[in-house]
Amino acid sequence: MKSITSRENPVFKELKLLATSSQARRKAARTLLDGVHLCQVYLDQVGLPTLCVVGEDSLAQQEVLAIVERCEAARVQCLVFPQPMYQMLSQVEHGVGLLFVVDTPRAEMPGRLSRSAVLLDNLQDPGNLGSILRSAAAAGIEYIFCSKGTAFAWSPKVLRAGMGAHFSLHIFENVDLQKLIDTAAIPVLATSSHAEHRIYDVDLSGSVAWLFGHEGQGVAEELLAAASRRVSIPHLGPVESLNVAASAAVCFFEQVRQKTAH
Template sequence: MKLITSRENALYKELKHLATSSQARRKANCTLLDGVHLCQSYLEQIGQPQWCVVSEASQHHPEIAALLVQTEHQLILADALYHALSQVEHGVGIFFVAQTPSLVLPEQITQTAVALDNLQDPGNLGSLLRSAAAAGIRHVFCSTGTVSAWSPKVMRAGMGAHFLLEIHENVDLLSLLKNTTIPVLATSSYATQTVYDCDLKQPLVWLFGHEGQGLSDELMAYATEQVTIPHQGQIESLNVAACAAICFFEQVRQNLK
């Protein structure tokens, strides 16, 4: 294990650039996984990270020590240096630097998938990805305007779901849906059919849009069906992550019958 104590260390400067710049992470095709749970999930589902980085004070923590035994490329940072990089307040003192996957966009969607247009909130996206993975959905397609799925905030909200999904980013959803032969379902508060009345016992594409503006008219035109989620009280609409979770697990319920 290599101990770094100087802010002038070249490798430390590289790590700080990655920790503080989304552009640097995109250019390097990597992300930061902060915390024991994310790191453990990555080891179990993907394999070795580029770097396992721990704070000097945390290296003997039982959970971190167990992860260090499993990793090959390790860095120990003096505590002050580590805390300047970590984005988690009161974290346990470990993060991975890991490659983001490069995937080939399929010509057609044949399995149940999620298409996301212009989602902006990292927490919403991470929660939605977690629900999708829990519902057994594997394929997610994000439009160019959607927040980066591999940003550290989305990663933390996803709680390891990313490693169970194939996430395609910067997708032209109009072109993708144009070639889709399975049903495309979009939620709308103006729809008359509820999600509970819809036949979900088949592969389909779930289509969700921007938190405030919803789906564009162009994308909504590709929806085979529009469905609504009935709710009581005076709340006008549901959070998009909650809405997606209800849809995903209604599909699970129907397929378990």
């Protein structure tokens, strides 16, 4: 285990750039996993990180120490920073004090849509994106396609909101959703408050692709026009619409209900 105490250290500077710049994360094809839960899930489901980073105050915590020792035993480089320096890398206030640096997974783009999937058009909020990924993984949906304007799926904020869901998904970014929809072998469903069909009245027992859009503007008109069907989520209260992450969860688990009923 190596201790670094200078802010001028090149490794620290590189880590700080990864922690604060989405452009740097994309360019390096690496990201940061912040916290014990994400690091533990990564070890259990994916494998070893590129680098293990810990705040010196956190070494007294048994759950942190156990992960650090596991990394050291596998010859993963482990770095210890004084707490003020560590806090410059973490976006979690009062966090546990453990970070992994990992390579961003690269999945092979399928030729066409043939299995249940989620299509995200210009979704902006990292929390919403992470929540949708978490719900999709829980519902057994493995494929996520993000348009160019959608938030970076592997940012620390999205990863925290996803709670480890990323590692059981195939996530594709900068996707031409129009082309994907036009060549889809399965129905593409978009939610709309003005749709004639409720999700509860549509057959979801097979594979479908769910299309969701920007938090305020919704799905682009050309994509809506290309969708196989628009469906609505009925509600009783005096609200115009649901949050996009809540809408997605309702849709996914109505599909789960129908699949398990059959």
